[in-house]
Amino acid sequence: MSNLDLAQSGALGDSRLAGRRGAAEVWTVANELPTFFAVVAAIGLAVYLLSNQFFYLNLLTMALLFGGLAVSWNIIGGFGGQFSIAHSVFFAIGAYTAGNLYKHFGVSPWIAILPAMLLSAAVAAIVSWPVFRLRGPFFAIATMALTEVAIAFAMHWKAVTGGASGLTIPYRAGLENMIFQQRWAYAALFLGYLAVTLLTSIVILRSRLGYYLQAVRDNDKAAEASGIPIMWTKLKGMAISAALTGIGGVFFMMYVRIVEPAGLLSLFDVGVKIALIALIGGIGTIYGPLLGALILVPLDYWLRAFMGSAVPGGNLIVLGLILVLGSLFMKKGVAGALRQVYRAWSRQQ
Amino acid sequence: MSAIQLGVEGVTKRFGGLTAVNDVSFALGQGDILSLIGPNGAGKTTLFNLLTGQLAATAGKVFFDGADITHYRPNQRARLGLGRTFQISQTLTSLSVLENAMIGAFLHHPRIADAADKAYAALERVGLASRAKEEAGHLTLGERRRLEVARALGLEPRLLLLDEVMAGLNQTELARIVDVVVALNASGQTIIVIEHNLKVVRTFSKRVLVLDRGKMIADGGADSVLQDPVVVEAYVGKKKQ
Numbered sequence: 001m002s003n004l005d006l007a008q009s010g011a012l013g014d015s016r017l018a019g020r021r022g023a024a025e026v027w028t029v030a031n032e033l034p035t036f037f038a039v040v041a042a043i044g045l046a047v048y049l050l051s052n053q054f055f056y057l058n059l060l061t062m063a064l065l066f067g068g069l070a071v072s073w074n075i076i077g078g079f080g081g082q083f084s085i086a087h088s089v090f091f092a093i094g095a096y097t098a099g100n101l102y103k104h105f106g107v108s109p110w111i112a113i114l115p116a117m118l119l120s121a122a123v124a125a126i127v128s129w130p131v132f133r134l135r136g137p138f139f140a141i142a143t144m145a146l147t148e149v150a151i152a153f154a155m156h157w158k159a160v161t162g163g164a165s166g167l168t169i170p171y172r173a174g175l176e177n178m179i180f181q182q183r184w185a186y187a188a189l190f191l192g193y194l195a196v197t198l199l200t201s202i203v204i205l206r207s208r209l210g211y212y213l214q215a216v217r218d219n220d221k222a223a224e225a226s227g228i229p230i231m232w233t234k235l236k237g238m239a240i241s242a243a244l245t246g247i248g249g250v251f252f253m254m255y256v257r258i259v260e261p262a263g264l265l266s267l268f269d270v271g272v273k274i275a276l277i278a279l280i281g282g283i284g285t286i287y288g289p290l291l292g293a294l295i296l297v298p299l300d301y302w303l304r305a306f307m308g309s310a311v312p313g314g315n316l317i318v319l320g321l322i323l324v325l326g327s328l329f330m331k332k333g334v335a336g337a338l339r340q341v342y343r344a345w346s347r348q349q
Numbered sequence: 350m351s352a353i354q355l356g357v358e359g360v361t362k363r364f365g366g367l368t369a370v371n372d373v374s375f376a377l378g379q380g381d382i383l384s385l386i387g388p389n390g391a392g393k394t395t396l397f398n399l400l401t402g403q404l405a406a407t408a409g410k411v412f413f414d415g416a417d418i419t420h421y422r423p424n425q426r427a428r429l430g431l432g433r434t435f436q437i438s439q440t441l442t443s444l445s446v447l448e449n450a451m452i453g454a455f456l457h458h459p460r461i462a463d464a465a466d467k468a469y470a471a472l473e474r475v476g477l478a479s480r481a482k483e484e485a486g487h488l489t490l491g492e493r494r495r496l497e498v499a500r501a502l503g504l505e506p507r508l509l510l511l512d513e514v515m516a517g518l519n520q521t522e523l524a525r526i527v528d529v530v531v532a533l534n535a536s537g538q539t540i541i542v543i544e545h546n547l548k549v550v551r552t553f554s555k556r557v558l559v560l561d562r563g564k565m566i567a568d569g570g571a572d573s574v575l576q577d578p579v580v581v582e583a584y585v586g587k588k589k590q
Contacts, residue, residue, distance in 0.1 A: 022469025023462035025447050025481050208455045208464070215441055215452045222439035225401060227427035227456040227504060284443070 032202045032286070039287065040195050047191060051184040058183070061255070063297040064190035065248060070277040070289030071197040072244035076237040077275060078284035079210055081217025082132070086143035088270035089127075089150045090120040090242040094249020095259050096160055099167045102177070102254075109178040109254050113247055120246030121239040128238045132231060147271050154261035166260030169253070178254040186255050193251050194290065197244050201286055204240065213237045214284075245274075268316070273300075276319070280326050282335025291334050353415075354379045354539055355400070355508055360409035362395055362563075369395040371563035372409070377508075382530075382540045384550045384571070387560035388583060393543045394436055396560065397512050400541075401433045402426045414507070427456065432506030434497035436513045436543070442486035446477060449485045449496055453503025464503075471502040475529050491522030498529060508539045515549055527552060547575055559583065 043064070050057045069091065076082050097116040101107035131142045154161045161167055173179050180186060204210045212233045215223040220230055253259060263269065277296050282288020299322075300315065307314035330337045355377040362370040370392045377383055385393050398404040400411060402423035410419045413429055421429070432453070441449050450468035451461075458464040472478040475495040480488070488496060494514045501509055511530070515523055531553050534540050544550050550557060550571060557574045559567040561583040567574045574580055 020462070020466055021478075022447060022451075022465035022467065022481075025469065026451070026461060026465040028461060207461060208459050211444075211448065211452060211455060211461075214444060218441040218443055219439045221403070221435070222441060222500070223452070224423040225403070225427060225433050225435070225439075226453045226500060227424050228452070229422075229424050 027206065029203055029206045032206065035287075036195075036198060036202060039198070039290070040191065043191055043194070044188075047184060047187040050187075051182075054183055057187055059298050059301060061183075061187045061190050062301075063293045064187065064194045065252060065255075066274065066277055066297050067290040067293035068190065068194040068197040069245055069248045069274045070281065070293050071194065071201050071286075072241050072248065073274045074241075074278045074283065074285075074289045075201055075204055075244070076213075076234070076241040078278055078289070079205060079217065080213040080234055080237040081284075082234060082238065083136075083140045083275065084143045084238075084241075085140055085267065085271045085275050086127075086146040086150075087242070087245050087274050088147055088265045088267070090124055090245040091249040091252070091270055092150065092154065092259075092261070092264040093120045093123060094246030095253040095264055096154075096167065096249075097246070098250040098253045099169050099259065100160055103167070103169045108176050109250055110176070113250050116246040116250045117243035120249075121243040124238045124242030125235050128235060129231075132234050132238075144267065144271075147265060147267055151261050151265045154265060161261055164260060164262070166258050168258045171257060178251070179257070189251055189255075193248060196247070198286065198290070200240065200244060204237075205286060209233070209236060217284075276323060278333075280322065280330075280333055282333030285333070285335045288333045288335035295334065352379050353377070354381075354413065355541075356410075356412035357400070358410045358412070360396070360399055360411060361407050362392075362399055362404060363407045368563050370399060370560075373560070373563075373565045374409075375558060375565070375568055377539065377541065379507075379539055380534075380537050381556065382534045382542070382554055384554035384557045385541060385543045385560065386545070386547065386550060386557060390562075391560040391583075392563040393560055394512055395563075397433065397510055397541075397543060401431050401510060427504055427506075430504070430507030431510065432501035432504040432508070433510040434494070434501055434512055434514055436516075438490070438493040438497050440485045440488070440493045440496060442484070444485055445481065446483050446485050446488065446496060447472065447481040450499040450503050453500040456504050467505075468499070468503050471499040472496075474502060474533070475499045476525060489522075491518045491526070494518070494522075495526060495529065498526075502533075506538075508541070509533065511540065511542045513543050513545065515544060515546060523549070551575070 046060060050060060073087050077084055094116040097119055098109045098112040101112045102109055127146055131139060134142050155163055171179060173181050212228050215226065215228055216230055216233050224230055277292035278289040280296060281290065281292020300319065303315035303318050353376050358374050360370060360373050361368065373396060387393050395404065399406050402421055406419060410417055413431065418426055418429065441452065447465065447468055450471050451464045454464040454467035454471065458467050469478060469481060472481055475498050477492060477495055477499060485496060498511065498514060515526055518526065527549060530540065530542065542554065554571055557571045558565060559574060559580050566583060567577050567580050
């Protein structure tokens with residue numbers, strides 16, 4: 001049996017018989033595009049339908065921002081398994097780069113995107129170099145410490161950050177300034193941001209880098225024996241993830257027009273929240289982080305509104321509980337649970 | 350004998366007071382197959398790890414194709430052509446069978462379609478092609494062992510190191526993997542195998558190298574080595590006079 005198998009498949013070194021059979025079995029970027037366009041179109045429709053409902057539109061805008069941030073985080077946190085809670089640092093770098101270039105030099109935020117990406121990626125690579133030697137919880141704790149350093153730094157570097165009172169930029173509406181009178185324009189802007197992060201994430205997942213990141217996450221010993229340079233792979237993933245997070249910071253700066261270190265670098269409201277969103281939505285999947293943002297951002301708002309006054313901190317208790325239950329019963333997040341339900345359903349059919 | 354591919358000169362590994370591998374030297378020609386045997390704790394896997402770079406040698410040198418690779422990282426050695434499997438299968442459980450094999454094939458084929466084709470060919474060589482789409486976590490122990498071989502083959506290795514790929518398998522699985530190893534060697538692949546089962550070793554390996562407590566106690570033809578009193582003693586103890 002086995003001899004026959006081997007002979008048929010050309011075990012004696014003749015792999016020409018195999019032809020292009022492997023390529024047909026593997027999922028490529030082209031396979032992912034229909035779903036991608038459908039998701040972006042569906043959200044575009046939602047933006048259109050809500051364009052006069054400012055409350056919901058604002059909620060959707062924030063969900064799209066955090067969706068984009070979580071998708072960016074997922075590249076290193078999900079694919080690469082490096083659980084960073086310091087992505088608020090790259091978010092802040094993006095915001096401060098755009099804010100200062102706009103305020104002091106009149107540089108359009110559209111142009112500021114490039115230096116914001118480069119700076120975020122550079123800082124990410126430099127701080128990750130030593131931190132990537134740590135594993136699992138130790139890595140997460142080190143990134144937490146990094147956030148604290150960044151807050152202290154931002155508080156003292158008043159020329160750039162405005163210190164505790166924050167950095168404000170003047171309101172001058174116009175496409176070139178990325179400042180809009182219409183609320184829906186921001187929703188569209190953040191939808192564009194989300195689309196860019198999703199597309200990058202798809203391209204990475206369906207490329208060698210995506211597979212290398214997953215190999216490093218699953219088993220670094222096997223990865224290294226397969227010729228994968230572990231540190232370099234993690235650094236590449238981290239730099240791309242940070243650069244995309246930096247873009248989110250640019251857009252956020254132009255949306256709120258005032259940022260202060262305590263808010264921008266808040267461990268819970270930004271750093272942990274990004275990771276939490278990805279975790280609950282479905283870590284390591286393409287759309288899980290987006291799903292997480294669409295669930296968690298409105299939920300967080302609602303919990304604050306209804307519990308914040310009655311039970312101070314009650315929203316955090318509920319979110320913590322969701323995290324515990326989620327990690328106990330839905331290890332692959334909502335996206336993973338949905339996939340399981342779908343598989344069970346299609347088996348019954 | 351053909352051109353020397355792997356040269357090991359006085360390689361030693363100490364863990365504190367314990368000498369796991371003690372002054373081992375041997376050479377391996379291109380296209381040869383060598384079995385590394387010895388009782389538990391003899392230092393076989395440690396020697397493997399010194400060859401592939403998972404461990405750094407305390408003393409001695411390792412040469413590959415004439416180049417001194419003693420201080421190379423495992424990924425650099427893989428790049429040069431050392432492919433290996435692990436004693437405890439290191440399956441990438443979140444990936445499919447094909448994707449596991451692709452992790453190796455990406456080394457020389459960065460494009461995803463090319464890597465998938467090469468990986469598929471490697472799966473065919475180990476008889477796992479029909480399982481390509483399945484989650485690797487669902488494979489049996491024997492299948493995982495063969496998947497490891499496929500991932501290592503994806504590297505297009507010049508030297509393949511198999512660490513106990515036959516341990517703990519049932520008769521059918523054992524026969525399949527022996528077939529795979531024999532076919533690979535017949536196609537010109539240089540191979541080093543760590544193996545406990547002496548009967549199996551005899552079937553495919555002409556040359557056997559025996560380790561005992563870190564020292565190389567025999568190196569030669571399978572039949573003569575397996576009857577060598579020193580080797581027999583290492584395995585079953587001294588005969589009472």
